[in-house]
Amino acid sequence: MASAGGKEDDSKNEESTIRKGERIPRRSPPQFEEASSFSNAISRDGIIGTAMDDKNQYGPVAMMFMLLIVATITGFFIKMIDLIISS
Numbered sequence: 001m002a003s004a005g006g007k008e009d010d011s012k013n014e015e016s017t018i019r020k021g022e023r024i025p026r027r028s029p030p031q032f033e034e035a036s037s038f039s040n041a042i043s044r045d046g047i048i049g050t051a052m053d054d055k056n057q058y059g060p061v062a063m064m065f066m067l068l069i070v071a072t073i074t075g076f077f078i079k080m081i082d083l084i085i086s087s
Contacts, residue, residue, distance in 0.1 A: 030054060038062075 018025045035041035035056040042062065045055040051062035 032056065 030053070032054070033056055035044060035058060038058050038061060041050050041056045041058040045053075047062055047066065049055045050058055051066050053059075
């Protein structure tokens, strides 16, 4: 993958190891800080940092909440379009 400006790609700087029986090298885990509660994790790292960047142990929970919110909004708009078209 070429990068702009001749700078090296950050992923190439990461140390990776291949274990016995694996074909794909493992990358080192990202920086991770424990949070005392879900609300503490959201207030400290934000919803995007928690869900997308896995900055703490509540990443999967935050991702489920984001999925629920997006699905609700999408369902609302689909229902509104259906009501507009049918009337």
